[in-house]
Amino acid sequence: MNIFLVLVKKEIKELLTRQLLISIAAMLLVFYVIGKVVGTQHKASEARNSDVVVLDLDGSALSKSLIGRLSGAGYRVKKTSIPCIDTALAAPEFKDDGLFMLIPAGLQKGLDAGRKGGIGFYSKFTNFSASATTVTASKIRRTITRVNDELSVYVLRKRSPSLDAGFAREPLAALEFVMVGGKLEQVSLGQALASIQSQIFFFPVAMFFIVILAAQMVMTSVASEKENKTLETLLSSPLDRWMLVVSKLSASALIAGALSGAYMLGMRSFMSGITAQAAAGAALPAQAALAKLGLIIAPSGYLLIGLSVLFCILCALSIAFILGVLSDSVKSIQVTIMPLMMLLMLSYILPLFIDINAAPLSVRLLLYAIPFTHAFTAPQNVMLHNNAQVLWGILYQAGVFAVFVTLAGKLFSGELLLTLKSPFKKA
């Protein structure tokens, strides 16, 4: 067997320890659980989203028809005969309900006489999770609009029976268009945002984990060879020292690549579950429009993103390799990995909060100087049709990789490797 393959095989055997497999499995499990929980939560809150408890104290033809209209519009109306709102709010049978509607007595009479009616909307908080609060707020707004609509139709019919009440109430047919990266399509902003979110939400988190894991692997591999002095044996052997560097990097890159592949597959099936669910409601033309806008990433886009991620991993590996040389024991890599971790955090977190292209030049330069930023922003750039920027990013990453690999090779061909005192250790 070719000596390079022998080296890579040995590295992989060393790296694929039970601990690594367990932590990978744990990571995948966490993603799976998050996906599942978010999905089912989504469905559950969607269901609860349509629940409304109604206390009808008016009991008029209007209030009855209003309740009927709400049911027809997809609300799950729970009528109750409890005459007092306080009692209803505290009633055990409604303990999971968040929205109560109180139709006061005399509503119809008041409207007929030209007075504004007052319907009470009561929301009850059961928890303060971000999704619960926003859902509740939008639900109230939606329900009030709905009820108002129904009442205005009633009033219009009453005042001028000849008028087309439906038309008079909503003479506007809104046509929503969205423009992305110079392309214009008819699709709602909501749908566009949902599509973007669904595809890039987990990407940075997963990439962060994979890069850290890969970096740790190569650092452990170098530091443990140093600690066990197996490195001294290899260095005194006829092996080309470059081969040592390249084989270690290749083994870690292979494992990281396999991990990314597994993640992509897992994510695809998870996402396709969600989008299938969404697509059941959404019209097919919307999907087509989203694809035309580039908001559904095409295979060529995935290829570009994949390349960017690959070079991001390679950059991280080459830097980690040098940090591994600087660690004198496997234990100390928890500390030695910090510089890499910090760079990664910067390029991961900052773009989440600021628009890089609108940031001051200094910030932009800093972020783009970190090779990882290019991979973290690749999906956005692909969606915005900034393929050239992604390509330049890949080129830059390749350059950084080349520099650090050369440095690592230089370190490996000198004696510094054995005599260097770690700058992370006191005295």
Place this chain on the structure above:
Amino acid sequence: MPTPALSAEKLEKKYGNFTAVSGLDLRIEEGEIFSLVGPNGSGKSTTLKMAATILFPTSGKIEVFGSDTVGEPEKVRKTISYLPEEAGAYKTLTGLEYLDFMASVFLRDRAKAAEAVKYGSELSGLKDKLKEKIGTYSKGMTRKLLLSRAVMIRPRLAILDEPTSGLDIINGYEVRKTIKQLAKDGITFLISSHNMLEIEFLSDRIAIIYKGRILACDTPADLKKRFSTDNLEEVFIKLAQ
């Protein structure tokens, strides 16, 4: 005069400002078993590492079979085998996998590598244990595995740093016998050790090193004669005072 297996001239090594080895002159003939003896921190390992091409001399030079360790390290590395002190092995590999791996690192010829593995497995005396992960080995077992690894490729010069440290009496004895046998077959040994008994039994010649300098270099018998004692330990103590 034939080319010596190893020759050092005015060899000096500094770590920063600290001089670990200074003005060392050595000449080891092919087939010799040569031992470096000295107290802790006297520069034995440093000298061995320079012979093994992994440390560079600050000044002076060291040659292995006529090739300079700095100028032609590739040539030197093809003729030597180095066993570091307190070395470990890859814990997730089995003993056999380790020997296999090291054989292909040192020997490109596949038939030779296979032969070396066979010889190394025998030498190690680990038998069925060779099929288990090195992580489960005792200290002595690992040492025996590493020693077998170092000599199985039959290098021209074997550089062994404290080869029998951590071995029990029987295993230590067997290792010494093996080294003697291999020397008869023509392998040259450069060894460091603290064990005077072992040194006396093994060595053709001994160099006593102290604070990076060689104080005396001769056969065990001549050293004892020179210091009029029948105990090498006493020679050592007299020199160190």
